[in-house]
Amino acid sequence: MxxxxxxxxxxxxxxxxxxxxxxxxxxxxxxxxxxxxxxxxxxxxxxxxxxxxxxxxxxxxxxxxxxxxxxxxxxxxxxxxxxxxxxxxxxxxxxxxxxxxxxxxxxxxxxxxxxxxxxxxxxxxxxxxxxxxxxxxxxxxxxxxxxxxxxxxxxxxxxxxxxxxxxxxTGGIQPRMLSLSSDNNQEFAIVANETGDAGIAAFRRDPTTGRLDPNPVATIPNHLLVAWGVSENEIRGPQFVREL
Known part of the structure; x- marks a missing residue:
């Protein structure tokens, strides 16, 4: 550089x-x-x-x-x-x-x-x-x-x-953010998708290899996360996700 x-x-x-x-x-x-x-x-x-x-x-x-x-x-x-x-x-x-x-x-x-x-x-x-x-x-x-x-x-x-x-x-479309869980081995990855079926998807992570299991262990559908009154044609999924 x-x-x-x-x-x-x-x-x-x-x-x-x-x-x-x-x-x-x-x-x-x-x-x-x-x-x-x-x-x-x-x-x-x-x-x-x-x-x-x-x-x-x-x-x-x-x-x-x-x-x-x-x-x-x-x-x-x-x-x-x-x-x-x-x-x-x-x-x-x-x-x-x-x-x-x-x-x-x-x-x-x-x-x-x-x-x-x-x-x-x-x-x-x-x-x-x-x-x-x-x-x-x-x-x-x-x-x-x-x-x-x-x-x-x-x-x-x-x-x-x-x-x-x-x-x-990612279980959805247009992933906006990914964060790793806060446990010592970071055994989960959580993804926020702007559109598609799964607004939030959690994947198990192998701490030895770093590989993510393609089958999510938990999801939250986007229709439960959309703000009231937002058109179905608008990007409406979560923009941010992180374990606290």
Whole structure:
């Protein structure tokens, strides 16, 4: 990743998500409007922008999450207007947070057959084991939404990369959010679908492999979640789900 230059033309800032880096010092802000990340330094309560970096592959960053492995910190970014995935190592100096791209790819190239993971992504979640990654898209064009299961891996030379494992249906259409349960093993994944039969669907997760059982253990139909008076033709399902 390179320092950003002045953005010209039709590009404009549209911040989409903010995450706190694993050290707790820097806020990282995804800006799909100009294909960049803004870094805010919170040291001594200054909250100053310490840098802006351009994302490679012009993926229009839409969602991010941090991963820590082997003493190193990484940022995984997925595209908002395409299916690009970027994994960057985060390196620290006294005053700066720097990014080095270590892996890039397209979901369509990571997946063997099928087209479920070929639409722009809506979000991602990294499990507490810092290995399993779950990415979902809202507009796949299929009769069901899908969750893509990926894993963070390192080869014998400690080079980090992302590997696709499988897709599972969400039980509804246009998944808006996925969250993992708060138990130590995170044995469940809960999905909010904007449309389709299941507004909320819970899936059992194998903590050893990270795989999700495609048969939901519980669902709540969308017709029980729709706000009174909303047209059947409108997107009406839940937008947010999380265990408290």
């Amino acid at each position: 390179q320092p950003a230059k002045l953005i010209s033309g039709t590009s404009y800032p549209v911040p989409s998500q903010t995450v706190l880096d694993p050290t707790g010092r820097y806020f990282i802000i995804a800006n799909p409007g100009n294909n960049s990340l803004a870094i805010i330094d919170t040291k001594d309560d200054r909250y100053e922008i310490s840098g802006i970096v351009v994302i490679p592959e012009k993926i229009s960053p839409g969602a991010m999450a941090c991963i820590t492995s082997g003493g190193s910190h990484y940022l995984i970014i997925v595209g908002q207007i395409n299916t690009a995935i970027v994994l960057a190592r985060m390196d620290y100096t006294d005053k700066l947070l720097k990014f080095t791209t270590v892996h890039t790819g397209q979901a369509r190239k990571m997946e063997d057959g099928g087209q479920h993971a070929t639409m722009p992504f809506a979000g991602l979640v990294v499990a507490s084991n810092q290995r399993d990654i779950y990415i979902w898209n809202r507009f796949s064009g299929d009769l069901s939404g899908h969750i893509g299961h990926f894993t963070f891996n390192q080869d014998a030379n400690r080079r980090a990369h992302i590997r696709f494992v499988e897709n599972i249906p």
